[in-house]
Amino acid sequence: MHPTRERILDAAEELFAHHGFEGVSIRQIMTKAEADVSLAYYHFESKKDLFDQVMLRRVEYLNEIRLKALEEVEKRHPDDEPTVEEIIGAFTRPLLSLLAEDHDQWSHYYQLIAQINNSPDRGGELMSRYFDPLVSRFIDALKRALPDSDPEDLYWSYHFLSGALTLTFAETGRIDNLSGGACKSTDIASVIDRMPAFLAAGFRQLCKH
Amino acid sequence: MHPTRERILDAAEELFAHHGFEGVSIRQIMTKAEADVSLAYYHFESKKDLFDQVMLRRVEYLNEIRLKALEEVEKRHPDDEPTVEEIIGAFTRPLLSLLAEDHDQWSHYYQLIAQINNSPDRGGELMSRYFDPLVSRFIDALKRALPDSDPEDLYWSYHFLSGALTLTFAETGRIDNLSGGACKSTDIASVIDRMPAFLAAGFRQLCKH
DNA sequence: TTTGAATTTCAACAATCGTTGAACTAACAT
DNA sequence: ATGTTAGTTCAACGATTGTTGAAATTCAAA
Numbered sequence: 001m002h003p004t005r006e007r008i009l010d011a012a013e014e015l016f017a018h019h020g021f022e023g024v025s026i027r028q029i030m031t032k033a034e035a036d037v038s039l040a041y042y043h044f045e046s047k048k049d050l051f052d053q054v055m056l057r058r059v060e061y062l063n064e065i066r067l068k069a070l071e072e073v074e075k076r077h078p079d080d081e082p083t084v085e086e087i088i089g090a091f092t093r094p095l096l097s098l099l100a101e102d103h104d105q106w107s108h109y110y111q112l113i114a115q116i117n118n119s120p121d122r123g124g125e126l127m128s129r130y131f132d133p134l135v136s137r138f139i140d141a142l143k144r145a146l147p148d149s150d151p152e153d154l155y156w157s158y159h160f161l162s163g164a165l166t167l168t169f170a171e172t173g174r175i176d177n178l179s180g181g182a183c184k185s186t187d188i189a190s191v192i193d194r195m196p197a198f199l200a201a202g203f204r205q206l207c208k209h
Numbered sequence: 210m211h212p213t214r215e216r217i218l219d220a221a222e223e224l225f226a227h228h229g230f231e232g233v234s235i236r237q238i239m240t241k242a243e244a245d246v247s248l249a250y251y252h253f254e255s256k257k258d259l260f261d262q263v264m265l266r267r268v269e270y271l272n273e274i275r276l277k278a279l280e281e282v283e284k285r286h287p288d289d290e291p292t293v294e295e296i297i298g299a300f301t302r303p304l305l306s307l308l309a310e311d312h313d314q315w316s317h318y319y320q321l322i323a324q325i326n327n328s329p330d331r332g333g334e335l336m337s338r339y340f341d342p343l344v345s346r347f348i349d350a351l352k353r354a355l356p357d358s359d360p361e362d363l364y365w366s367y368h369f370l371s372g373a374l375t376l377t378f379a380e381t382g383r384i385d386n387l388s389g390g391a392c393k394s395t396d397i398a399s400v401i402d403r404m405p406a407f408l409a410a411g412f413r414q415l416c417k418h
Numbered sequence: 419t420t421t422g423a424a425t426t427t428c429a430a431c432a433a434t435c436g437t438t439g440a441a442c443t444a445a446c447a448t
Numbered sequence: 449a450t451g452t453t454a455g456t457t458c459a460a461c462g463a464t465t466g467t468t469g470a471a472a473t474t475c476a477a478a
Contacts, residue, residue, distance in 0.1 A: 004425080018330050022232035025465065036427055041467065043425095111329040117376065117383075118327040120320040121227050124381035124394070132387055139387075155388040156403050162383075163376030164369035167326065172333035174326075174371075178341055178348075179364040185333070194365050198411035205410030206403055213455080234435065245457055250437065252455095 005043045007033040013054045017111035021051055055130065058109050063134045065094045070141060081145045085200040091138050092165060092195055099169075100188040107171065114170035117162065142203065149207035157203045164199065214252045216242040222263045226320035230260055264339065267318050272343045274303045279350060290354045294409040300347050301374060301404055308378075309397040316395075319378035326375040351412065358416035366412045373408065 002010070011032035015024040026047055030037045044050040069090035073082045099106050116123050139158060146154065171185040183190065211219070220241035224233040235256055239246045253259040278299035282291045308315050325332050348367060355363065380394040392399065 020229045020231060020328075022229060026467085027464080037466095038428080038468080039426065047466065114327045114329070115324075117381070118323045118379045119229075120323070120379050120381055123379060124383035124386060127381070127383050128386040135387060151388070152392055152399065153403065155384055155392045156399060157407060158387070159376065159384050159392075160373035160404065160407050163372040163374070165372070167368065167372030167375065170327040170329050170332060172326070172329055172336070174333035174336050175364055175368050177333060177337040178344060178367070179360070183361055183364045183368075190361065190365060194362065194415055195369065198366060198369050198415045201410040201414030202407035206407045235437085236434080246436095247438080247458080248456065256436065 004033070004035050004039060008035065008040060008043060008050070009054055009057055012050055013057075013112065014108045016051060016054060017108040017115065020115065021047075026050075054109075054112070055126070058106075059130045062095065062098075063131070065098075066091060066134060067137065069094050070138060074141070082141065083200075084142065084145050084203050085196050087138060087141050087145055088161070088199050088203070089196045091161075092199075093192060095165075096168075096188050096192045096195075100192065103186070103188075110169035111171060114166040117166040142207075146203065146207040148209055153207045154203075157199075157206050160202060161199050164195065168195070213242070213244050213248060217244065217249060217252060217259070218263055218266055221259055222266075222321065223317045225260060225263060226317040226324065229324065230256075235259075263318075263321070264335070267315075268339045271304065271307075272340070274307075275300060275343060276346065278303050279347060283350070291350065292409075293351065293354050293412050294405050296347060296350050296354055297370070297408050297412070298405045300370075301408075302401060304374075305377075305397050305401045305404075309401065312395070312397075316380065320380060323375040323377075323379035326371065351416075355412065355416040357418050362416045363412075366408075366415050369411060370408050373404065377404070 008029065012024075012029045015029055015032065026040050027037055029050075030040055040047075040050065044053060070087070073086045073090045076082070076086075095110075099110055113127075116126050119126075135158070139154060142154060142158075143149070143151070168188070168191050173185045175183045175185055217238065221233075221238045224238055224241065235249050236246055238259075239249055249256075249259065253262060279296070282295045282299045285291070285295075304319075308319055322336075325335050328335075344367070348363060351363060351367075352358070352360070377397070377400050382394045384392045384394055
């Protein structure tokens with residue numbers, strides 16, 4: 001069995017993702033982790049600290065593989081600029097592939113990010129803290145791929161991208177209802193096939209001069 | 210001063226939007242509403258019922274004006290089909306205009322919807338219950354505007370639209386950080402100018418045959 | 419075998435939670 | 449004036465909340 005600290009993080013990740021920070025009690029988390037309540041305060045400072053550690057556990061790895069994907073795309077274009085599709089693919093595909101290939105390990109974390117990204121309270125602050133350095137790097141690449149575009153158009157385009165991506169992470173099952181079962185929230189392969197093309201067309205339309 | 214029931218709904222709407230259903234206590238709501246705690250249970254059955262009434266208070270009006278906007282677009286095209294931009298405009302503009310023109314009245318409700326749409330727990334169920342009849346009506350219109358398109362492409366395109374729209378509703382301030390102040394989450398006029406074109410280009414790219 | 423540190427258990431704290439019943443006031447019909 | 453009803457206040461219920469201190473256990477190093 002996993003060491004206690006990991007089991008607590010796993011349980012907290014899943015419960016926070018489903019019911020939010022305040023919708024889950026330490027006792028529920030520790031019951032799911034099969035450990036005594038007090039151990040939460042031996043391994044973590046507080047409930048808030050536990051939440052932060054859940055976030056931090058995976059964020060660096062995600063930023064790493066996404067940066068590497070962008071660098072590889074740029075390495076493939078030593079003389080010209082990569083296309084918008086390639087850049088957006090490097091931004092989204094590492095995340096989506098992870099989710100498609102190891103769903104059990106990543107789905108709850110992604111659901112948590114979906115929730116935070118759309119949380120009016122401190123969503124902007126948290127997402128900026130964890131992801132903005134990487135995102136700025138991608139936006140710079142997009143700026144070069146879309147020369148003479150208005151920066152405001154670019155930021156709003158990224159905003160639309162962010163909303164589309166994180167709603168995918170939420171896996172709410174709504175598209176299952178809407179399509180009468182023809183589409184499934186958990187069918188990430190379908191998203192990998194469609195999202196980069198959809199978003200790249202939007203970027204090119206909005207940032208065309 | 211507003212009647213008590215309205216004040217409770219106003220307070221609950223704002224607090225639920227900011228901290229989620231379980232992140233807010235009845236006592237906090239009633240303190241903000243400047244009314245006794247017990248009045249919550251005189252005017253509503255339970256906390257859950259209060260939440261439902263917050264949702265229901267505005268949803269019918271929203272569905273009405275959006276349906277009317279679609280019908281007007283279709284009336285303008287008695288012989289041919291409306292464009293994708295026109296349909297998406299009818300879907301999004303009534304909502305965004307309301308938010309732009311009467312921000313204080315609508316922003317909290319929209320933030321609540323953003324949160325629910327991205328909630329893995331019962332987000333899909335709730336959104337489907339309140340909005341799917343209207344959404345199906347719009348998707349039918351889009352089907353006619355994009356003949357011979359694969360229905361799965363259409364549903365996934367709508368999914369991306371939904372994510373982009375509701376992240377706008379969340380008004381998290383993240384785009385403010387990311388753009389160094391050049392863009393503002395609350396600047397809905399900028400979204401009205403950009404979102405229909407961005408999304409229509411995505412739809413046409415993905416659903417082109 | 420003794421020591422000391424890391425880990426776990428148990429019991430409890432004040433505060434807050436959603437909810438309820440009974441009493442009280444206001445306004446209005448008879 | 450009397451009765452009825454809608455609206456409001458007050459006090460309290462058992463349950464659960466996040467958190468803590470001290471005791472018990474485990475386990476490797478000395």
